[in-house]
Structures are given as C-alpha cells and as structure tokens.
Amino acid sequence: MSLVVFISGRGSNLAAILDSPVGAQVRAVFSNRHDAEGLAKPQAAKIPTHAFDERDYATREEFESKFLEYLPRYKPRLIALAGFMKILSPQFIQHYPQQIVNIHPSLLPHFRGLNTHQRALDANATEHGCSVHWVSEECDGGEVIAQQKVAVEPNDTEETLAQRVLAAEHELYPKVLAQLLAAQH
Numbered sequence: 001m002s003l004v005v006f007i008s009g010r011g012s013n014l015a016a017i018l019d020s021p022v023g024a025q026v027r028a029v030f031s032n033r034h035d036a037e038g039l040a041k042p043q044a045a046k047i048p049t050h051a052f053d054e055r056d057y058a059t060r061e062e063f064e065s066k067f068l069e070y071l072p073r074y075k076p077r078l079i080a081l082a083g084f085m086k087i088l089s090p091q092f093i094q095h096y097p098q099q100i101v102n103i104h105p106s107l108l109p110h111f112r113g114l115n116t117h118q119r120a121l122d123a124n125a126t127e128h129g130c131s132v133h134w135v136s137e138e139c140d141g142g143e144v145i146a147q148q149k150v151a152v153e154p155n156d157t158e159e160t161l162a163q164r165v166l167a168a169e170h171e172l173y174p175k176v177l178a179q180l181l182a183a184q185h
C-alpha cells in the first residue's frame with residue numbers, strides 16, 4: 001500500500017495528503033528541486049526525501065534514471081504527482097503503467113497546461129475546479145479519475161479563484177488516493 005509523492009515547490013497538496021488518513025502510506029517524497037519548500041514537512045516527519053535537479057544532468061534520461069534508481073526501494077503501488085512541474089518521459093511512465101496519477105487545476109479536458117485560472121476567467125467559464133487523472137504520455141491528457149467543481153463568482157480574480165480551487169484540490173486528492181489504494185488490494 002505504498003505511496004510515493006513527487007513535488008517541485010510549495011507542497012501544499014503533499015501537506016494535505018500527509019495530514020489525511022492516507023498520509024500514513026507515504027513512503028517517500030521525490031523532488032526535482034533541492035530547495036523545494038514542500039520537502040520540509042516530510043523531513044520533519046522522518047519520511048525519506050530524494051531531490052535530483054534536472055539541471056545537474058546532461059539529459060532527461062540521466063535525470064530520470066536517478067528517480068528510477070531510488071524508487072524501487074519504496075515499492076510504490078502509486079506515484080502521486082503533486083505540483084510536480086516536470087513532464088515525465090514515455091519511458092519513465094512505462095516503468096509504472098497505470099500507477100502514476102496527477103492533480104491538475106482545471107476541469108479537464110478544459111485548460112490543460114499552465115495558467116488555468118486566468119484562462120478560465122478569460123473564457124467566462126461559470127465553473128472551474130480540479131481533476132485527478134492518470135498520467136499518460138500526453139501532457140494532462142490521461143483518463144480523468146475524479147473532479148471537484150468550483151463555481152466561478154462574478155468578482156473572482158485569478159488569485160481568489162486559485163485559492164478556492166487549491167482548497168478543492170486539498171479535499172479531493174487525499175480522498176481519491178485513499179480510494180485508489182484501497183481498490184488495489
């Protein structure tokens with residue numbers, strides 16, 4: 001029932017996972033930034049962390065091979081990308097078929113990629129939200145597992161909308177990870 005989480009920065013989704021019942025299943029946290037803020041919480045909880053920065057490696061293959069070297073010791077049943085800002089190669093994804101999930105701040109298939117909140121406002125969307133999806137070779141294109149909607153209010157700015165979507169992410173992701181792990185028994 002092991003879960004490994006990948007982060008790049010702030011780590012608020014990781015914090016929500018660690019503070020939820022599924023937090024007990026987190027065996028390790030990996031990052032592509034040594035200075036990712038989000039590493040502090042697992043470190044304080046004595047959960048192993050590994051950081052490898054792609055800028056220290058000549059190729060993406062070499063960078064990913066560091067992850068692939070350390071991951072097997074945690075025997076991950078699931079790998080949860082939580083604000084992991086690096087696109088994984090098809091070769092990496094094939095190592096963990098149907099075992100890598102991501103949280104994305106939009107109601108996929110709307111607004112793949114970056115700046116989703118501003119794009120939702122620009123499109124006059126009346127609802128927005130977040131999606132948990134399987135990671136496939138197509139960026140933000142894998143099958144959606146679950147979504148949580150957030151109504152767009154007339155006075156919303158990018159910041160206010162981002163805040164409410166992030167709160168929805170913090171509710172949705174730990175719940176879905178727990179369900180997926182339970183289903184994999």
Ligand code: GRF
Pocket residue numbers: 007008009010011012013014038082083084103104105166169
């Ligand atoms: C979240 O909005 C997540 O959906 C997106 O990046 C953000 C990461 O936030 N992929 P955090 O690092 O979990 O605080």
